[in-house]
Amino acid sequence: MLEIRDLRTSYGKIAALKGVALDIKDGGLTCLLGPNGAGKTTLIWTLAAILKAQSGSIRMDGEELIGAKPHQIVSKGIVTVPENRLVFPEMSVTDNLFAGAFSRRADKIAVAQDLEEVLQRFPRLRERANQDAGTLSGGEQQMLAVARALMARPKILLLDEPSTGLAPIIVEEIFEIIGALRDEGRTIFLVEQNANMALEYADDFYLLEQGLVTFGGKPGDVDHDELIQRAYLGTRKAS
């Protein structure tokens, strides 16, 4: 369980997160919706400790994570699949996957086992195991980014806009993978603009608008159309 309370992050003088509070429950898919510029990616980067929080708290099972370094966050099991994939373009697919296991280098046998498991889950990556990651298609790179994160044996998987820039048919494929991960009982925090798709798979959702969580609940709780509209456009235009 990840508890986020009163989290504030800013870029210089511009506040991006203005006191965000939400829970990511174990063994479920929590989804964060919101229009462009609401602060969704800022929240992910703050959770990953790449951006420094100004104040507030991020607790995993009671342990405070604010102040930890990015590599320590990964070691604790909070692993990010960043927006726009961010693979290592000039390294082979296999090396990209090994790179995901940096935090557990000592455990060579387990890493090798996990590599086999991940390649079984993503047969397309096995086909391209020796290819440079930069030569993969967008969808394949997204799969690689997810696979790389799995190599870290995450307790919580943070997915930042996995559908960005992908063709609709590929988006469906990616969401099927996310759904399968959820069904295995993994804890997933999904940040998505594609609200329709995300709500199909979410157990809980929050709506982030202008740096604040304005709404939260279960997908069935609310009027679907209004939520979608607010997720894409924000409150002002919806009202």
Place this chain on the structure above:
Amino acid sequence: MVDFIQNTLDGIALGSAYALLALGFTLIFGVMGRLNIAYGPCIMIGVFAGAGVYSDLTQSIVMIFVATLAGTILASAYVERVSFAAIRADAALASMVSTFAVWMQLEEIVAHLFPARTYAFKELGHLSLIEAGPFFLRQESLFMLLVTLAVLLGLALVLGRSHFGLELRALTDSRRAAIISGINVRRIIFLTFLLAAMIGGVAGFMIAMSDGQVTPKFGLWATMKGLVAMVIGGLASLRGAVLGGMLLGIIEAQAQWYFGASVREILVYAILFAALILLPRGILGGPHTVWRS
């Protein structure tokens, strides 16, 4: 034609030293996206440490080598702490200016400790030539080539097989992806500085041995040669660094033979200008090598 081939042979030997210097620059540039101008002066500290041991303590070639390596590593660790670790990642210019300041400091330290400026270094000795038909290879050239090959082989093993090597390559490829994947970036940067220092120390040692002396100008010389070779070969490409070093050595040797020593440097820098204009990313610099996030 015989002259041309002979010059090429000589150039490759000289170029192998340049290649090592370029590799040091490239490794550091790769993980940091910043230039360490003080790389040459760090090696100068090393060769003066070696010269000091040679003149005051012992003739032992092993001890002189150890002193050269240790001096280079210590100076590099100092540069990394002061000019890179202590300065924010997004302040590249501040880092570069800081390395200039460290450079001046290192030169002053040497000037105080070694007031005579030029000091003898253990010489390899001008031994017999190895001849093959009309061509010959000096033994010191062969020595440089073999040492360079050994370093390249070792480096390939470290980068290709070790965990540190994978982390270094990952950080060079994409800093953001490396952070996301849980790499301890600061640790890898520090280790990369040490690796570059070891390569520089070996290069400095073999250059000083073949010259038989060291001067405080060594720092400037090493930085210039390494930088030029790196830019010709390709920024952030290790193969490019080796190629650039070899090319620079060959061009210098040809220029020296056909036009004389005074024209050599002018020609070399003209070639650098041409390389910067025609191939701003160097010969082997790929599309990713200039892009940094």
